[in-house]
Amino acid sequence: MIARDQALAALHADAFDVVVIGGGITGAGVALDAASRGYSVALVEQADFASGTSSRSSKLVHGGLRYLQHFDLGLVREALLERQLMVQLAPHLVRPLPLVVPAFEGQRLDRLVGVGLNLYDVMSVDRLRGRRRRAEDEDEELRAWAPERHRIIDGDEVVERLPALAARRPTSGYLFYDCQTDDSRLVLTVLAEAERFGAVCANRLEVTELVEDAGRACGVRVLDHESGERFDLRAENVVNATGVWADRLRPEELHDEAEVPRIAPSRGTHITVSSELLPLRDGAIVPAGEGRSIFALPWLGATLIGTTDNDYTEGDLDHIRPADSDIAYLLHATNAFFASSLTPADLSGAFAGVRPLISTGDPKKSVDISRKAELYETSSGMITITGGKLTTWRRMARMAVDRLVERDAREAPCRTHEIPLGQRVDAAELPRVEGVPQDAYERLAGRYGHVARDVLAIAAERGELAQPIIDDGPPDLLAETVHGARTEQARTVGDALLRRTRLGLLAARAVSEPQVARRVARAMAPELGWDDARMEAEARSFLDEAAAEGIVADGAPAAYSS
Numbered sequence: 001m002i003a004r005d006q007a008l009a010a011l012h013a014d015a016f017d018v019v020v021i022g023g024g025i026t027g028a029g030v031a032l033d034a035a036s037r038g039y040s041v042a043l044v045e046q047a048d049f050a051s052g053t054s055s056r057s058s059k060l061v062h063g064g065l066r067y068l069q070h071f072d073l074g075l076v077r078e079a080l081l082e083r084q085l086m087v088q089l090a091p092h093l094v095r096p097l098p099l100v101v102p103a104f105e106g107q108r109l110d111r112l113v114g115v116g117l118n119l120y121d122v123m124s125v126d127r128l129r130g131r132r133r134r135a136e137d138e139d140e141e142l143r144a145w146a147p148e149r150h151r152i153i154d155g156d157e158v159v160e161r162l163p164a165l166a167a168r169r170p171t172s173g174y175l176f177y178d179c180q181t182d183d184s185r186l187v188l189t190v191l192a193e194a195e196r197f198g199a200v201c202a203n204r205l206e207v208t209e210l211v212e213d214a215g216r217a218c219g220v221r222v223l224d225h226e227s228g229e230r231f232d233l234r235a236e237n238v239v240n241a242t243g244v245w246a247d248r249l250r251p252e253e254l255h256d257e258a259e260v261p262r263i264a265p266s267r268g269t270h271i272t273v274s275s276e277l278l279p280l281r282d283g284a285i286v287p288a289g290e291g292r293s294i295f296a297l298p299w300l301g302a303t304l305i306g307t308t309d310n311d312y313t314e315g316d317l318d319h320i321r322p323a324d325s326d327i328a329y330l331l332h333a334t335n336a337f338f339a340s341s342l343t344p345a346d347l348s349g350a351f352a353g354v355r356p357l358i359s360t361g362d363p364k365k366s367v368d369i370s371r372k373a374e375l376y377e378t379s380s381g382m383i384t385i386t387g388g389k390l391t392t393w394r395r396m397a398r399m400a401v402d403r404l405v406e407r408d409a410r411e412a413p414c415r416t417h418e419i420p421l422g423q424r425v426d427a428a429e430l431p432r433v434e435g436v437p438q439d440a441y442e443r444l445a446g447r448y449g450h451v452a453r454d455v456l457a458i459a460a461e462r463g464e465l466a467q468p469i470i471d472d473g474p475p476d477l478l479a480e481t482v483h484g485a486r487t488e489q490a491r492t493v494g495d496a497l498l499r500r501t502r503l504g505l506l507a508a509r510a511v512s513e514p515q516v517a518r519r520v521a522r523a524m525a526p527e528l529g530w531d532d533a534r535m536e537a538e539a540r541s542f543l544d545e546a547a548a549e550g551i552v553a554d555g556a557p558a559a560y561s562s
């Protein structure tokens, strides 16, 4: 991505066709879609890219088996088709993940789950066959992944796939497929593609109000959180892609005129544990009582467990802490299922995010309809796009940009279904750099695709940059923090540890050690012009951020009450 000061200069100087507010997956998608249809696009994000809900998801690119229970067939099918496309467009970043629903002695496999899985197969496979036929002459890569049909596996295979379950001696299980990604990396990848089509993106720019001419939006007033400066960004069209913040920008306009239902945020908490404590090769569906279930998933070398779904009424959307009661709920379900005895002290991280649910006033119903994307056009001409899922970002973006195209009476069809997101690279073909641990190459290839070469070039610049950020920890390199600062607008230690790498989620205790925060600040300092005092202040500020985010679950085990 272009450097932030260059982006700022362009945002000051130029007038744009479209300004997108919000740098989560929806805003990034709108920027890519609009730019690739020939619009000049600016995107502004108030904090860091993906710092909202888009770095706090379960990381699944999926149809959502549980929505079948509510007969949301259209939603599931749409998401399954997107899943298929994402694996083709970003094969390094969106990867197939087998999932298992186990059964134990004296239990039978739940036939209803089998019926649901049949439907799931049919909804993705039908289209796939068509795709296969059409794709016959296409590149091998475009036919890369085809989900197999679900099947029943025996107890031994369940244990092979879910070693953590060995003590419980499962007797059989359903095996099916979904896909998994790294959510904040997906956002950064989509933004980078948007920039290739000319979009100008900058973080730490908050939109405080719309700029209007005769009642029509003709830009936005922006507050630069780094300099404190305010300026007007001129744009013919304004797209509000601010997720759970969507009704904060123009509350009266949205609620009164468009009858936008109030956004009722719902908190979802995840925890992580090392894969030694809970080893999984594939994902598991874990019952969590009262007909609910959670996921236990292998992710970036650790185990990711989540999620909860509770009304969030605390109001602060900037730092959403996992509640102790949510952590207790997840541990209770995990321990009951795997016969483990994990406590908060065993956790390698915890994080929470809020879903932008659309409230209907009926608390039960609001959860069911929530994942639908909604688009509103209000009297100022602002287009608000909210709801949806990480998986369906491309469709949401298309919906918003189709509206712009229609309004302008232009001929400009959506192209994002054929725009690759980054470029896959074979880890074995990456150049070897002295000091870089062997397991880092696979991680780099999966995270950056071809751009991993640039990260390795940075690692070769100075010996210490080839080292992992954490001694004896995951293989994420110090070079990645420099790469983040140099080419992805990482502006703080938190940006590097929470969203460029994911160490804040997977090694929260280690990164909360002052010496690790200092090491990262020292690596980033030459890129960002920090002197010694600033380095110390930045390291400290990350420790404050980590505490505010509650990434280290250090509370005593909270009592779990169902």
Ligand SMILES: Cc1cc2nc3c(=O)[nH]c(=O)nc-3n(C[C@H](O)[C@H](O)[C@H](O)COP(=O)(O)OP(=O)(O)OC[C@H]3O[C@@H](n4cnc5c(N)ncnc54)[C@H](O)[C@@H]3O)c2cc1C
Pocket: 021, 022, 023, 024, 025, 026, 027, 044, 045, 046, 047, 048, 049, 050, 051, 052, 053, 054, 055, 056, 057, 058, 059, 060, 061, 062, 205, 206, 207, 208, 241, 242, 243, 244, 245, 249, 266, 267, 268, 269, 307, 352, 353, 354, 355, 356, 386, 387, 388, 389, 390, 391, 392
């Ligand atoms: C716990 C949980 C688990 C989930 N798991 C999955 C999953 O596994 N798979 C899936 O498909 N979906 C999942 N989702 C849903 C998915 O994460 C969200 O639908 C998606 O990330 C929303 O993206 P967004 O861009 O609309 O919002 P956000 O990512 O929140 O982006 C909005 C951005 O707007 C910025 N902003 C706000 N106000 C302003 C302003 N005034 N000026 C400038 N910028 C502003 C914010 O800082 C923020 O970065 C999950 C959600 C949660 C909460």
